[in-house]
Amino acid sequence: MELGNNTASSAKANDALEYVRREFAARILAEQATCEGMPTVWVDRQDIKALLRALRDDASPRFEMLFDVTAIDERLRVHREGQPDSAFTVVYHLMSFRGNCDFRIKVPLAENDIELPTVTDLWASASWYEREVWDMFGITFAGHPNLHRLVLPPTWEGHPLRKEHPARATEMEPYSLSDEDQDYEQEALKFKPEDWGMKRESENSEFMFLNLGPNHPSVHGAFRVALQLDGEVLVDAVPDIGYHHRGAEKMGERQTWHTFIPYTDRIDYLGGVMNNLPYVMAVEKMAGIKVPERVKVIRIMLCEMFRICSHLLFYGTFTQDVGQLSPIFYMFVERERIFNIIESICGARMHPGWFRIGGVAQDLPNGWEKLVQELLDFMPPRLDEYDSMVMNNGILKRRTQGIGAYDTEQAFNWGVTGAGLRATGLEWDFRKQRPYSGYDQMEFDVPIAVNGDCYDRCAVRAEEMRQSLRIIKQCLDNMPLGEYKSDHPLTTPPRKENTMQDIETLINHFLSVSWGPVIPENEVTMAVEATKGINSYYLISDGGTNSYRTRIRTPSFAHLQMIPEISRGFMVSDLIAIIASIDFVMADVDR
Amino acid sequence: MTWEVGSPLSIISILAVVIVVAAMLIWVERRLLSFWQERLGPNRVGYFGLLQVVADMIKIFYKEDWIPPFADKFGFVLAPAIIMMVILLSFAVVPFAPGVGVIDSNIGVLFMLAMASLGAYSVMLGGLSSNNKYALLGALRATAQMVSYEVFMGISLLGVVALSGSFNLREIVLAQQDGWYVIPQFVGFVIFLIAGIAESHRLPFDIPEAEQEICAGYHTEYSGMKFGMFFVGEYLGLVLISSLITVLFFGGWLGPAFLPPIIWFSIKVFCFIGFFILLRAAVPRPRYDQLMSYGWLVLLPISLINLLVTAAIILSMQ
Numbered sequence: 001m002e003l004g005n006n007t008a009s010s011a012k013a014n015d016a017l018e019y020v021r022r023e024f025a026a027r028i029l030a031e032q033a034t035c036e037g038m039p040t041v042w043v044d045r046q047d048i049k050a051l052l053r054a055l056r057d058d059a060s061p062r063f064e065m066l067f068d069v070t071a072i073d074e075r076l077r078v079h080r081e082g083q084p085d086s087a088f089t090v091v092y093h094l095m096s097f098r099g100n101c102d103f104r105i106k107v108p109l110a111e112n113d114i115e116l117p118t119v120t121d122l123w124a125s126a127s128w129y130e131r132e133v134w135d136m137f138g139i140t141f142a143g144h145p146n147l148h149r150l151v152l153p154p155t156w157e158g159h160p161l162r163k164e165h166p167a168r169a170t171e172m173e174p175y176s177l178s179d180e181d182q183d184y185e186q187e188a189l190k191f192k193p194e195d196w197g198m199k200r201e202s203e204n205s206e207f208m209f210l211n212l213g214p215n216h217p218s219v220h221g222a223f224r225v226a227l228q229l230d231g232e233v234l235v236d237a238v239p240d241i242g243y244h245h246r247g248a249e250k251m252g253e254r255q256t257w258h259t260f261i262p263y264t265d266r267i268d269y270l271g272g273v274m275n276n277l278p279y280v281m282a283v284e285k286m287a288g289i290k291v292p293e294r295v296k297v298i299r300i301m302l303c304e305m306f307r308i309c310s311h312l313l314f315y316g317t318f319t320q321d322v323g324q325l326s327p328i329f330y331m332f333v334e335r336e337r338i339f340n341i342i343e344s345i346c347g348a349r350m351h352p353g354w355f356r357i358g359g360v361a362q363d364l365p366n367g368w369e370k371l372v373q374e375l376l377d378f379m380p381p382r383l384d385e386y387d388s389m390v391m392n393n394g395i396l397k398r399r400t401q402g403i404g405a406y407d408t409e410q411a412f413n414w415g416v417t418g419a420g421l422r423a424t425g426l427e428w429d430f431r432k433q434r435p436y437s438g439y440d441q442m443e444f445d446v447p448i449a450v451n452g453d454c455y456d457r458c459a460v461r462a463e464e465m466r467q468s469l470r471i472i473k474q475c476l477d478n479m480p481l482g483e484y485k486s487d488h489p490l491t492t493p494p495r496k497e498n499t500m501q502d503i504e505t506l507i508n509h510f511l512s513v514s515w516g517p518v519i520p521e522n523e524v525t526m527a528v529e530a531t532k533g534i535n536s537y538y539l540i541s542d543g544g545t546n547s548y549r550t551r552i553r554t555p556s557f558a559h560l561q562m563i564p565e566i567s568r569g570f571m572v573s574d575l576i577a578i579i580a581s582i583d584f585v586m587a588d589v590d591r
Numbered sequence: 592m593t594w595e596v597g598s599p600l601s602i603i604s605i606l607a608v609v610i611v612v613a614a615m616l617i618w619v620e621r622r623l624l625s626f627w628q629e630r631l632g633p634n635r636v637g638y639f640g641l642l643q644v645v646a647d648m649i650k651i652f653y654k655e656d657w658i659p660p661f662a663d664k665f666g667f668v669l670a671p672a673i674i675m676m677v678i679l680l681s682f683a684v685v686p687f688a689p690g691v692g693v694i695d696s697n698i699g700v701l702f703m704l705a706m707a708s709l710g711a712y713s714v715m716l717g718g719l720s721s722n723n724k725y726a727l728l729g730a731l732r733a734t735a736q737m738v739s740y741e742v743f744m745g746i747s748l749l750g751v752v753a754l755s756g757s758f759n760l761r762e763i764v765l766a767q768q769d770g771w772y773v774i775p776q777f778v779g780f781v782i783f784l785i786a787g788i789a790e791s792h793r794l795p796f797d798i799p800e801a802e803q804e805i806c807a808g809y810h811t812e813y814s815g816m817k818f819g820m821f822f823v824g825e826y827l828g829l830v831l832i833s834s835l836i837t838v839l840f841f842g843g844w845l846g847p848a849f850l851p852p853i854i855w856f857s858i859k860v861f862c863f864i865g866f867f868i869l870l871r872a873a874v875p876r877p878r879y880d881q882l883m884s885y886g887w888l889v890l891l892p893i894s895l896i897n898l899l900v901t902a903a904i905i906l907s908m909q
Contacts, residue, residue, distance in 0.1 A: 208724065210728075211724075217803050218803040218804070232728065320803065321803045322803075322876060323794060323795060323801065323874075323875040323876025324873075324874065324875035325794065325871060326624075326627065326628050326873065329630055330628070330629060333629050393875060395795065395874060396875045398877065399875065399876075399878055399881075571878060571879070571880065572728070573804050573878045574878070576804050
């Protein structure tokens with residue numbers, strides 16, 4: 001199997017496919033081949049639940065996690081050879097951790113009848129995913145307990161990811177807000193506990209409702225949690241997201257393949273070029289580009305630097321949220337040093353947008369080895385110091401151990417990936433299990449913990465930084481020589497050597513820079529172990545210069561949904577520790 | 592005018608010095624913290640940023656003196672005044688040096704404890720009258736915390752009272768000429784120190800105003816000079832606690848004769864202020880219920896045992 005084939009068409013996946021063929025033979029509408037090789041079957045909506053349940057419980061391997069649910073507006077799609085008729089297609093992406101493979105199921109829906117059964121009773125994580133699909137496409141899920149707007153305001157009209165919905169404000173009437181509309185909007189924002197599934201009082205006490213956010217010192221962005229309190233004890237905590245929604249997926253359909261790259265930087269805005277990676281890998285997969293070894297190693301090196309940056313920020317804010325003031329300042333000093341290195345390589349600090357389809361923007365600058373060596377020299381002693389300052393601190397342990405704990409099964413049920421999953425004791429790192437972009441050449445360990453509480457989540461990330469340093473050291477020692485861009489014609493921007501020599505190359509160059517590259521029609525999902533969990537891009541090309549559908553599956557989205565489950569019965573202070581330990585950024589949740 | 596206890600010169604100088612020192616502590620704390628945290632801190636206004644406090648004061652005086660329409664106005668205005676008043680009144684019994692002080696009271700220790708109790712009302716009133724849920728949570732936490740820690744604070748210094756045989760702070764200082772009470776009363780000192788931090792609700796015990804949890808707690812709704820009074824009140828409290836530790840356990844103004852007594856007093860006080868600031872830079876915040884159970888289950892028995900042992904030793908020596 002070729003490297004970078006990271007949604008794994010392994011033998012296990014074929015077993016699962018065989019199982020589905022056997023058990024659901026008559027009910028499979030079609031099988032679809034996608035270029036990453038993930039088994040994809042079409043079934044009718046009355047069979048979807050049975051199929052999902054069978055894959056979760058009976059198949060071998062079992063698919064423990066509902067990784068993603070999304071939809072496609074197929075009405076303007078030209079290339080649908082071999083696929084059943086469909087106006088809207090709902091896509092379920094399942095993931096098996098024990099079998100290390102994925103499964104994709106599609107359900108076709110006619111334009112005038114867009115309802116299908118909910119799967120919230122199979123996976124708790126389905127709730128938000130289905131709400132988001134309703135929000136964005138208007139597809140309803142029969143039996144969903146709470147099918148309301150999720151990321152858009154409650155008064156929003158329309159479903160933005162439908163093709164008829166405009167992507168730019170300039171395509172719409174100028175915005176105005178009359179007094180009546182203002183009153184209406186404000187009335188809609190009023191907090192009514194019943195709407196959030198909360199009671200006003202119990203037998204013994206009257207509850208207090210506390211609105212934590214959208215602006216609060218420790219919700220890490222514009223994020224709101226509605227708290228139902230009995231004294232200071234949490235009866236319920238319901239997260240409310242969408243304050244940071246910018247329509248990144250819609251922009252993905254509007255921008256060309258190349259010009260969407262900088263937008264990906266802003267998805268997990270602490271992850272920098274880490275966000276570029278799944279996107280460019282997905283486009284390269286469809287285009288059939290193989291990138292040179294040097295590109296792979298440069299990408300890994302930059303990604304690991306950003307992983308350290310992101311983890312440092314997490315580490316600092318986590319300690320600050322439990323009241324330790326100083327570590328965050330030390331960690332910002334480190335982060336600043338790493339950003340200086342990143343800046344001298346990429347020219348920008350937090351959002352370099354530096355990866356390109358088929359390579360990276362420039363070659364490494366002269367003297368980069370010295371800068372990276374300095375990083376490797378100054379970091380380890382500082383990390384040890386943080387361990388003694390933070391992880392060994394008695395008060396911090398008492399504040400975080402046993403708080404917000406969940407086990408591996410719960411993590412599967414809620415779609416938790418990344419350090420939050422490894423803290424429950426499952427040694428599962430995308431970089432190890434499905435090495436992409438040359439991670440199979442790197443030696444590193446996957447740190448795990450056992451209790452799955454706030455402390456463990458922090459401990460896992462603290463150790464991951466050391467492993468990232470190990471990887472960076474290997475990149476430094478073994479940086480291959482060669483090109484920083486692939487020779488493929490769809491590499492964007494193309495290499496320039498022959499541009500001024502012959503007319504063919506000049507025309508090619510001109511077109512792929514002005515219109516952007518034309519990517520052959522296909523579908524692909526590419527995922528990476530991002531800073532906060534598994535981040536994947538599901539791209540559909542209809543053979544144009546831009547994407548037909550860009551689905552961005554982010555880890556933070558799934559993680560936030562779990563807050564009520566792990567915070568009930570704790571106190572407000574614990575909730576702050578739990579929120580801090582999740583390590584999310586709102587841009588990564590709302591997109 | 593002469594330097595004697597209760598003279599106008601004494602009173603006016605003490606008032607002025609205490610307030611100026613408390614205000615300057617804002618700058619001292621910010622600079623010290625930034626020094627420990629690898630950053631610069633305020634260094635723009637005046638030499639080393641010394642005039643930062645002046646700039647802040649000008650700003651704070653020119654801010655709109657806003658009272659939220661939903662607040663209870665009387666309590667809202669009264670609360671910051673109470674905290675300033677009771678802490679400044681506490682300074683009345685502090686013996687700064689021979690001849691320097693406001694009153695020489697025979698019940699100095701009791702007066703100081705009484706004023707500390709009244710301080711709880713300020714925080715409670717401020718939180719309740721704000722009519723804000725975060726302020727309410729802050730006030731609840733503050734009331735529970737201050738009322739509890741007052742108990743251990745009182746008991747912890749009874750050992751000192753027993754040793755010196757006096758409630759008069761000046762006599763307590765003089766009784767330490769043969770040795771500071773920190774040595775026989777080390778346990779009492781530690782408990783007093785912890786209770787003192789809890790009383791002045793500074794990090795790590797700033798639970799009533801824990802920014803990361805409940806925004807600014809009881810003073811969430813305050814702005815302008817009213818906030819300024821809470822703010823300076825916190826630093827006044829810091830000076831007060833440091834002064835009391837100095838007086839009760841570290842021999843007050845006593846020290847070798849090459850420096851005048853008031854300088855010895857100041858040096859000791861500043862050492863403790865520095866310690867409190869360092870503590871703030873170093874230690875995370877326990878949870879509210881952890882702090883309470885720590886107080887009642889650990890500090891209370893220890894302070895009682897300390898008192899009993901001290902009393903037993905005193906009796907057996909007689």
